[in-house]
Amino acid sequence: MAKVTRDFFIGLSNNRFLNTQAKKWGFSLGADKFVAGTTVESVMKAVKQLNRQGISCTLDNLGEFVSDKTEAGQAKDKIITLLDTIHRENVDCHITVKLTQLGLDIDQDYCIGNMKAILNTAQQYGTFVNIDMEDYSHYEQTLEVLHALRDHYNNVGTVIQSYLYRAEDDLADLKDVRIRLVKGAYKESEDVAYPDKQDIDQNFLKLAKQRLLGDTFTSIGTHDHHIINELKAFVQEHHIDNDTFEFQMLYGFRNDLQHKLADEGYHFCTYIPFGDDWFGYFMRRLAERPQNINLVVKDMFYTEDNKLKKGPIVAGAAVASAIALWQIRANRDKKGD
Numbered sequence: 565m566a567k568v569t570r571d572f573f574i575g576l577s578n579n580r581f582l583n584t585q586a587k588k589w590g591f592s593l594g595a596d597k598f599v600a601g602t603t604v605e606s607v608m609k610a611v612k613q614l615n616r617q618g619i620s621c622t623l624d625n626l627g628e629f630v631s632d633k634t635e636a637g638q639a640k641d642k643i644i645t646l647l648d649t650i651h652r653e654n655v656d657c658h659i660t661v662k663l664t665q666l667g668l669d670i671d672q673d674y675c676i677g678n679m680k681a682i683l684n685t686a687q688q689y690g691t692f693v694n695i696d697m698e699d700y701s702h703y704e705q706t707l708e709v710l711h712a713l714r715d716h717y718n719n720v721g722t723v724i725q726s727y728l729y730r731a732e733d734d735l736a737d738l739k740d741v742r743i744r745l746v747k748g749a750y751k752e753s754e755d756v757a758y759p760d761k762q763d764i765d766q767n768f769l770k771l772a773k774q775r776l777l778g779d780t781f782t783s784i785g786t787h788d789h790h791i792i793n794e795l796k797a798f799v800q801e802h803h804i805d806n807d808t809f810e811f812q813m814l815y816g817f818r819n820d821l822q823h824k825l826a827d828e829g830y831h832f833c834t835y836i837p838f839g840d841d842w843f844g845y846f847m848r849r850l851a852e853r854p855q856n857i858n859l860v861v862k863d864m865f866y867t868e869d870n871k872l873k874k875g876p877i878v879a880g881a882a883v884a885s886a887i888a889l890w891q892i893r894a895n896r897d898k899k900g901d
């Protein structure tokens with residue numbers, strides 16, 4: 565059943581029509597639990613609050629499914645403006661980008677051109693830029709772009725997903741590159757990725773330990789307290805310098821644990837997504853944990869004193885139900901083909 569729910573929300577996250585429609589509906593469906601608003605001003609507010617609590621941030625100006633150069637160029641310009649703002653506001657924060665937002669599906673060289681424009685500005689400000697890892701169909705290209713950029717810039721890194729069989733080999737190739745290690749958020753074939761959670765978790769621990777024993781900075785991107793506790797013990801046992809790694813979690817998840825780790829003296833970084841292209845990101849978060857759905861549904865329907873909400877929020881819930889029904893119907897029609 566959990567797998568059905570997961571596949572359902574991953575299916576929604578990949579639906580271009582719904583992604584476009586969501587921009588028109590506006591920011592709703594409870595997305596504000598996991599996305600820090602739609603504007604640079606709203607995200608800066610969140611960054612400053614976390615910085616005051618000793619937490620650094622990485623900002624993702626959300627966007628995917630870009631298929632024309634005008635849109636990709638606009639995304640690049642927005643990211644450069646974001647870098648200007650980070651510098652001007654003097655906040656403790658780097659940025660995260662997705663290559664498909666910058667034209668990877670249009671033309672790889674064009675995408676590299678956009679990345680170079682971003683990295684030139686980032687280098688000037690001494691800001692790090694991380695490239696998110698998307699689904700496996702973009703994996704090879706993402707590594708190719710990274711290698712092309714690393715010939716000219718050292719302020720760029722990427723993400724490795726422990727669900728991939730090839731993750732260990734790729735990490736060995738990237739031993740001098742700053743990496744965020746995660747489990748992996750997309751639905752991948754068993755030909756390329758471990759299907760079982762236990763294998764993915766074990767591989768995560770193995771790869772994290774290999775990285776921690778190396779010299780290059782690593783971000784440990786997980787909300788999994790079992791993994792975090794084991795890595796904390798490993799770091800102590802091997803006298804690993806706290807300055808060589810950080811923990812990362814997504815905005816809105818496990819806030820208590822985020823603050824606890826920062827208070828314990830670990831470098832902690834919160835990944836904050838923002839922008840009007842929130843739908844795909846939000847659906848992937850719902851896919852990961854049934855509890856996230858409960859959280860959002862409760863937030864949609866009830867006020868803090870447990871009274872039923874009315875008005876636009878309930879309209880949001882109605883739209884969510886409509887999406888669910890629409891998807892079930894689409895699946896049924898597909899089966900009937």
Ligand SMILES: Cc1cc2nc3c(=O)[nH]c(=O)nc-3n(C[C@H](O)[C@H](O)[C@H](O)COP(=O)(O)OP(=O)(O)OC[C@H]3O[C@@H](n4cnc5c(N)ncnc54)[C@H](O)[C@@H]3O)c2cc1C
Pocket residue numbers: 695696697698723725744746747748749750785786787788789790812813814817818835852853
């Ligand atoms: C900073 C960051 C960046 C990421 N970037 C990418 C990327 O570029 N590409 C990509 O494919 N994926 C990315 N991801 C997503 C990632 O791949 C996983 O899909 C996601 O993090 C879920 O795995 P997990 O390790 O956090 O915990 P899970 O495997 O989902 O959960 C493990 C256990 O942790 C505990 N737990 C987890 N979440 C919670 C919670 N909210 N509350 C209470 N307990 C909880 C539970 O005990 C659970 O059983 C990123 C994740 C993070 C944190």
